[in-house]
Amino acid sequence: MTVKAYGTRGSSPVSRSETSRYGGNTTCYRAASPCIPAGTALVVDGGSGLVPASRDLLREGRRDLHVLMTHYHHDHTQGLPLAPHTHARDARVCVVGPREHGVGPREMLECLMKAPYFPVDFPRVANRFDCREIDPIGREVLLVHPVEGFHLVRVDEFEHLRSGGSVSAVPFTRASLDECLVVWMYKALHPEYTVSYRFEERPTGKVLVILTDHENTDSVPEGLRAHVDRADLLIQDAQFTRGEYEAGKAGFGHGTGDYAARVFLETDARRLGHTHHDPLHDDADVDAVVAEARDWLAAHGAADRADRVFAVADYQEMDV
Ligand SMILES: [Zn+2]
Numbered sequence: 001m002t003v004k005a006y007g008t009r010g011s012s013p014v015s016r017s018e019t020s021r022y023g024g025n026t027t028c029y030r031a032a033s034p035c036i037p038a039g040t041a042l043v044v045d046g047g048s049g050l051v052p053a054s055r056d057l058l059r060e061g062r063r064d065l066h067v068l069m070t071h072y073h074h075d076h077t078q079g080l081p082l083a084p085h086t087h088a089r090d091a092r093v094c095v096v097g098p099r100e101h102g103v104g105p106r107e108m109l110e111c112l113m114k115a116p117y118f119p120v121d122f123p124r125v126a127n128r129f130d131c132r133e134i135d136p137i138g139r140e141v142l143l144v145h146p147v148e149g150f151h152l153v154r155v156d157e158f159e160h161l162r163s164g165g166s167v168s169a170v171p172f173t174r175a176s177l178d179e180c181l182v183v184w185m186y187k188a189l190h191p192e193y194t195v196s197y198r199f200e201e202r203p204t205g206k207v208l209v210i211l212t213d214h215e216n217t218d219s220v221p222e223g224l225r226a227h228v229d230r231a232d233l234l235i236q237d238a239q240f241t242r243g244e245y246e247a248g249k250a251g252f253g254h255g256t257g258d259y260a261a262r263v264f265l266e267t268d269a270r271r272l273g274h275t276h277h278d279p280l281h282d283d284a285d286v287d288a289v290v291a292e293a294r295d296w297l298a299a300h301g302a303a304d305r306a307d308r309v310f311a312v313a314d315y316q317e318m319d320v
C-alpha cells in the first residue's frame with residue numbers, strides 16, 4: 001500500500017515562497033493498494049488537493065473515484081466542485097461520509113454546488129454520483145476487494161463473515177476477506193462529527209491511519225489506542241506548536257506535535273507524519289512542530305524513534 005499526499009494544509013489554501021516545501025493545498029490523500037479494483041481510486045477528503053489528484057487519476061484511467069470524507073468543513077470539501085471527475089461524462093464518484101445537522105454527503109454536495117456559490121447545480125451531475133452515509137461512526141466497516149469492489153457492512157456482519165458465516169447481499173467469505181483492504185472508522189475529537197480512517201491491507205498486514213482534525217486530550221483514550229494500534233504509518237493533525245495551543249488555540253479541534261508523538265509512542269506506531277499544517281505557518285514553523293514532537297520523544301525515553309517523525313508535504317508519496 002502507498003499513500004500520496006495531495007493536500008496537507010489545514011483551514012485554507014496558501015501559496016507563498018515560505019511555504020513552498022510543504023505546499024499549500026488543503027486536505028486530500030490518495031491511498032493505493034492492489035486490493036482496490038482496476039480503474040478505481042480511493043482518496044480521503046476533497047480539499048483543494050483533490051483537484052490535482054483527480055486530474056492525475058483520470059490520466060491513470062481511474063474513472064471511478066471513491067472519496068471518504070472525514071467531515072464537511074470547507075478545507076475538506078472545496079476541491080469537490082472543481083475536481084475533473086465531477087464533470088467528466090464517463091466518470092463515477094462515490095462519496096462516503098457521516099451525517100450531522102441533517103447533512104450527509106448528498107446534502108453537502110447540494111449545498112456546495114448551487115447558485116450563487118457555484119455555476120453548476122449538483123442535480124446536473126448527480127446521476128454520476130453515489131452518496132453513502134456512515135452512521136454512526138464505529139458501527140460499520142468498509143470492505144474493498146479487487147473484484148467485488150466496495151461494500152459497507154456492519155461490524156457484527158464482518159465478525160460473522162470472519163468466523164466463516166455468510167451475510168445476504170454481501171459477496172464475501174472468510175477466505176475473500178483476506179484479499180480485502182479493510183477500512184475501520186473512529187470518531188475524532190473535533191467541533192463536527194469527524195471520522196478517522198484506519199486502512200488494513202490484509203494480504204500484507206500493512207496499516208495506514210489518517211487522523212486529521214483531531215484535538216489533544218490529556219491521555220490517549222482506549223478507543224483511539226485500539227484504532228491506531230501498531231500502524232505502519234500514522235498521519236495525524238499537528239497544526240499548532242505547544243505555545244500556540246496554550247496561548248488560545250485549545251478547543252479549536254486541532255492538535256500539537258508533542259501530542260501526536262504521544263499517540264505515536266503509546267500505540268507503537270512505526271512512523272508519524274504530521275498533517276493539517278497551519279496556514280499561518282511557514283516551512284520553518286512546520287519544522288518547529290516536528291522538533292517539538294522529537295523533543296517529547298527524547299524526554300520520554302524514545303529518542304531512538306525521533307527520526308521516524310516528519311511533516312508530510314504536498315505531492316509526497318509514502319510506502320506504508
Ligand atoms: Zn480541517
Ligand SMILES: [Zn+2]
Pocket residue numbers: 071073190213253
Ligand atoms: Zn475541521
